[in-house]
Amino acid sequence: MGRVADKVALITGGASGIGLATGQLMAREGATVVLTDLQDGAGDEAVAAIIAAGGTAQYHHHDVTDEADWKKIIAAVLADHGRLDILVNNAGVGGNGLPVEETPLELWRATMSVNLDGVFLGVKHGVGAMKENGGAIINTSSILGMIGLPLSAAYTASKGGVRLLTKAVAIECAARGLNIRVNSVHPGFIDTPMVGGAIQRGGPARREAILQSQPTGQMGEPADIAEGILYLASDAAKFVTGSELVIDGGYLAR
Numbered sequence: 001m002g003r004v005a006d007k008v009a010l011i012t013g014g015a016s017g018i019g020l021a022t023g024q025l026m027a028r029e030g031a032t033v034v035l036t037d038l039q040d041g042a043g044d045e046a047v048a049a050i051i052a053a054g055g056t057a058q059y060h061h062h063d064v065t066d067e068a069d070w071k072k073i074i075a076a077v078l079a080d081h082g083r084l085d086i087l088v089n090n091a092g093v094g095g096n097g098l099p100v101e102e103t104p105l106e107l108w109r110a111t112m113s114v115n116l117d118g119v120f121l122g123v124k125h126g127v128g129a130m131k132e133n134g135g136a137i138i139n140t141s142s143i144l145g146m147i148g149l150p151l152s153a154a155y156t157a158s159k160g161g162v163r164l165l166t167k168a169v170a171i172e173c174a175a176r177g178l179n180i181r182v183n184s185v186h187p188g189f190i191d192t193p194m195v196g197g198a199i200q201r202g203g204p205a206r207r208e209a210i211l212q213s214q215p216t217g218q219m220g221e222p223a224d225i226a227e228g229i230l231y232l233a234s235d236a237a238k239f240v241t242g243s244e245l246v247i248d249g250g251y252l253a254r
């Protein structure tokens with residue numbers, strides 16, 4: 001208990017999956033949690049559940065691709081809570097399952113827009129907000145930011161971008177004497193609506209193929225990733241920056 005006590009945490013994509021689990025865990029560990037997402041109904045429900053469990057939370061509608069939205073949300077967090085200590089750039093969209101030569105440029109750009117531009121904007125405005133007091137930024141990449149997967153060129157490229165964006169900004173913050181740590185987390189296959197969508201498109205055979213590709217024969221749970229994000233956000237990780245935390249049930253170990 002209390003691993004992020006009295007910290008203010010902003011989590012994008014917080015209405016579902018990994019972002020939701022992270023918000024729930026951080027609230028249990030004492031943070032004031034600000035969840036943002038496009039899914040307002042789910043976001044409001046998540047906040048109500050956190051408050052009912054004794055936590056402190058708030059929800060804002062927020063499109064991470066929109067810089068004006070970022071300015072508004074960060075200003076609201078600073079006005080409401082006086083500081084921002086933790087930013088989890090987690091919102092993302094999944095792969096499309098198309099061969100590269102059939103991938104429309106619009107789809108490529110839409111993927112980059114959420115998964116990479118969205119993280120860039122978060123880092124840009126997050127660093128601005130954390131300059132005075134310091135803080136921790138965690139960007140959700142993927143094992144697919146480290147290795148390729150067929151039929152997922154845009155997704156894989158976007159997550160590779162997040163991995164190196166994280167390192168560049170971590171080093172920049174350190175060099176500028178800013179007390180802001182920046183790290184990336186790299187989930188393997190996690191049982192969330194995002195993977196559920198891929199399974200729906202591919203049918204039961206797709207689910208079976210995913211399970212067979214796992215060293216443990218199982219997918220991870222959102223809470224498995226939330227624990228890693230919590231560690232990176234907490235003072236226990238005070239010497240960790242520019243680093244990449246893989247949580248994948250051994251997928252990359254082969």
Ligand SMILES: NC(=O)c1ccc[n+]([C@@H]2O[C@H](COP(=O)([O-])OP(=O)(O)OC[C@H]3O[C@@H](n4cnc5c(N)ncnc54)[C@H](O)[C@@H]3O)[C@@H](O)[C@H]2O)c1
Nearest residue numbers: 013016017018038063064090091092142187189190192194
């Ligand atoms: N599930 C996995 O296996 C897996 C593996 C590796 C990485 N990831 C990454 O983890 C992160 C969370 O994914 P998840 O699996 O929990 O999926 P999810 O679909 O459950 O959650 C993603 C959330 O992001 C939100 N979102 C999408 N576009 C947005 C936008 N423009 N602005 C604000 N919010 C937006 C969605 O509404 C959704 O609530 C993503 O970045 C994803 O790429 C997931």
